[in-house]
Amino acid sequence: MHPGLVKLARLRFRAGLRQSFRGLKTVRGALLCLLGVAVFITWLGPSLVMVALARVEPDTERFRSGFPLAMLGITLLYGLQALAQKGVSFSVAEVDFLFSAPLTRRQLLLYKIAVGMPGLLLLALFFSVFARGYAPWWIFGFLGIALAALFLQLVGMAVALVSQTVGEYAYTWSRRAALALTLTAVALVLGWAFSGGADGRFFAGMEEFRQSLLGRCLAAPTEPFARVITARSFFPELVVWGSLALGIDLALLALVMKLDVNYLEASLAVSQRVYERLQRARRGSAWVSSGKAWGSIPPLPWLGGAGPIARIQLIKAARSIPNALVFIVVVGTLMLVGAVASSRMPSFPLETLFAPLLMLSLVLGRTLGCDFRGHLDHMEALKVLPLRPAAVAAGQVVTPILLLTAFQLLLLGAAAPLAESSATLLGAVALFVLPFNAVLLGAENFLFLVFPVRMVSGTAASFQHFGRGIVEMFLKMVLLLVAAAIAGAAGLAAFVLSVGSWIAALAVAWLTLAGIAALLIPCVAWAFRRFDVSTDTPG
Amino acid sequence: MIQVRDFHKTYRETVAVAGLSFEVGPGEILGLVGPNGAGKTTTLRAVAGIIPPTRGTLGVGGYDVVAQPVAAKSLLAYVPDDPRLFESLTVWEHLEFVAAAYRVGDFAAKAETLLRQFELEGKRATLAQELSRGMRQKAAIACAYLHDPRAILLDEPLTGLDPQGIRTMKDSILRRARDGAAVVISSHLLALVEDVCTHLLILDRGKRIYFGRIEEARSAFAQAGASPSLEEVFFRAIQPPNGS
Numbered sequence: 001m002h003p004g005l006v007k008l009a010r011l012r013f014r015a016g017l018r019q020s021f022r023g024l025k026t027v028r029g030a031l032l033c034l035l036g037v038a039v040f041i042t043w044l045g046p047s048l049v050m051v052a053l054a055r056v057e058p059d060t061e062r063f064r065s066g067f068p069l070a071m072l073g074i075t076l077l078y079g080l081q082a083l084a085q086k087g088v089s090f091s092v093a094e095v096d097f098l099f100s101a102p103l104t105r106r107q108l109l110l111y112k113i114a115v116g117m118p119g120l121l122l123l124a125l126f127f128s129v130f131a132r133g134y135a136p137w138w139i140f141g142f143l144g145i146a147l148a149a150l151f152l153q154l155v156g157m158a159v160a161l162v163s164q165t166v167g168e169y170a171y172t173w174s175r176r177a178a179l180a181l182t183l184t185a186v187a188l189v190l191g192w193a194f195s196g197g198a199d200g201r202f203f204a205g206m207e208e209f210r211q212s213l214l215g216r217c218l219a220a221p222t223e224p225f226a227r228v229i230t231a232r233s234f235f236p237e238l239v240v241w242g243s244l245a246l247g248i249d250l251a252l253l254a255l256v257m258k259l260d261v262n263y264l265e266a267s268l269a270v271s272q273r274v275y276e277r278l279q280r281a282r283r284g285s286a287w288v289s290s291g292k293a294w295g296s297i298p299p300l301p302w303l304g305g306a307g308p309i310a311r312i313q314l315i316k317a318a319r320s321i322p323n324a325l326v327f328i329v330v331v332g333t334l335m336l337v338g339a340v341a342s343s344r345m346p347s348f349p350l351e352t353l354f355a356p357l358l359m360l361s362l363v364l365g366r367t368l369g370c371d372f373r374g375h376l377d378h379m380e381a382l383k384v385l386p387l388r389p390a391a392v393a394a395g396q397v398v399t400p401i402l403l404l405t406a407f408q409l410l411l412l413g414a415a416a417p418l419a420e421s422s423a424t425l426l427g428a429v430a431l432f433v434l435p436f437n438a439v440l441l442g443a444e445n446f447l448f449l450v451f452p453v454r455m456v457s458g459t460a461a462s463f464q465h466f467g468r469g470i471v472e473m474f475l476k477m478v479l480l481l482v483a484a485a486i487a488g489a490a491g492l493a494a495f496v497l498s499v500g501s502w503i504a505a506l507a508v509a510w511l512t513l514a515g516i517a518a519l520l521i522p523c524v525a526w527a528f529r530r531f532d533v534s535t536d537t538p539g
Numbered sequence: 540m541i542q543v544r545d546f547h548k549t550y551r552e553t554v555a556v557a558g559l560s561f562e563v564g565p566g567e568i569l570g571l572v573g574p575n576g577a578g579k580t581t582t583l584r585a586v587a588g589i590i591p592p593t594r595g596t597l598g599v600g601g602y603d604v605v606a607q608p609v610a611a612k613s614l615l616a617y618v619p620d621d622p623r624l625f626e627s628l629t630v631w632e633h634l635e636f637v638a639a640a641y642r643v644g645d646f647a648a649k650a651e652t653l654l655r656q657f658e659l660e661g662k663r664a665t666l667a668q669e670l671s672r673g674m675r676q677k678a679a680i681a682c683a684y685l686h687d688p689r690a691i692l693l694d695e696p697l698t699g700l701d702p703q704g705i706r707t708m709k710d711s712i713l714r715r716a717r718d719g720a721a722v723v724i725s726s727h728l729l730a731l732v733e734d735v736c737t738h739l740l741i742l743d744r745g746k747r748i749y750f751g752r753i754e755e756a757r758s759a760f761a762q763a764g765a766s767p768s769l770e771e772v773f774f775r776a777i778q779p780p781n782g783s
Contacts, residue, residue, distance in 0.1 A: 003639050003642070004639040004642070006639075012625065018627065095623075096623050097625075100588060103640065264588075265590040
């Protein structure tokens, strides 16, 4: 590799370490950083020790059977993404500094692969902990996952470069063909699996498919990686399968280098698109569709000024819905498939959906950006509005509350025919979704205004950021638990006082939760009032 | 030093630049002006070897930018409009990297001089993410000058600079040209072009409207014998002949 690129890679690695521990200069930053490191170590450390001390026989057969197909699916997704992206993505700084520098295209590609290595190894370390139940030797598992991750990176790169060697017509045609082929293959595999194995379970169906001729052929290219992860001995297993996996990676690397396509122009466009997407996410508009504006909301009632504020957020939400819907449909489907697959088909207990639903709601509420979190760069404008802070606060939080509620009800509606639960439980859950979301969004906005941070960091992640996330999550959970406990206690009291009336208990609990949510509005308003634009706006 | 012959760039049906030819010799400063979408940035990127031409040839110091990109690029420096730095690197680390990329031996003394020249001495250990817009611009220019390029391409070089920074930038451009570099400045600031450029290239919708010395442009677009300002030259040049 060119010495300049080696230098840059070294400088960036050092800068990455520096970034990880930034914030140590202030007491708060140091405490958050310490917490981040402590949580990281307490999570990773015992897991690795357990791996070393584990006496449980790893389930290698199950892994060898399932992993190749799963990896094949991920490879197809990577390929499709690269086809859609149509170019190798670089950071904008790399574009500005490297594309006009005296460096060859191959040197740039090698650099790109090299700077991705630390992240790749970190990823392998992360997943090797999860793979401990299947890998007899942790180090073999780590190595196999690292080789598999490199394979995926090279596949993406090779597809992007190949797509540039074919003409526009052939590109469009091949992209459509690849998409159709992938969807057909996925539908076939899932159809086979869902038709059930011998005992009517999803995984048994998958296993049957894997053992079929088609399944064996499809999984062949990814099989060596599974064998490395589950290798029981250094020789012959690791040496033979490891050489094969490494050979596949090297062959892909050779293909990438051999192509030597003039990819700079395409990379320039892709990198700019990625950069703009990141900037939109930083501004809290990650889901807003680019291009011509569409969809509007009629004026809402004044409501002390909360109406116009809510309208702005609703318009933003309307323009985010197409992209957010894709996310919701994909994740929602995965959740349902996961719930069905992990239990005896064709139904599953409704409760299995609660935890993923809560996680998804947290992610969606955070990324939709239809509240204060998406208006960080507009705080000045919000502050000068001749409105009471309470009206601004109410207007800001109402949109995500309604959106999240609609999404959760939609998912519960879709899950209802498959869920093994009584209509009463389903109805009760549906009933409480609205006040629960109001408490959740109120708490999130309050915490955000008190400890403001950008939803998407413009720089490398740091332990301080990680620690902050832990504190925020902890406080949020405490607030939710306290609210739930108060509402539950009130409901229980009503149940006792009404001599066993469930309707009275639910009504009182609902009203209590709604009351807590209403009480959070003045808190959010107070936090908004004390927000100092000059000092509290994060960079 | 910079030769562009019959340069065409098309994106599907859109013609970004059509049949553009010009030359910039050592010591000359070319002002590249035109309305938005005229093809200025496309031209600079093509000369910098970032985007390939659809047709035509582009050369730097006698090297073909497409056929011999490394040799051509080692002679030039390109500073884009709104240059983006590596956020987590310091100003000095940027200079270190550029020195290694362009194989500048013993770069420290040169780098120190540039930091002084652009008032960045106090910022050498500052991370790029903490620099103001103007400081980032200065850091990018300092990096560009480090290997003493023979061809310099600057896209809107004055954006974000304070009055002192603007003066420093203009002086540095003039000094580089005096030392024999060929400079191309793309800018909407006609006052900058008028102050520092020796030659003018007016582009409109990808086509060359005028190319020549600035004084000749004034005579070419003069009306009733009075020598027009560069602003008048520009508007007369891009207006259709019937004035509609």
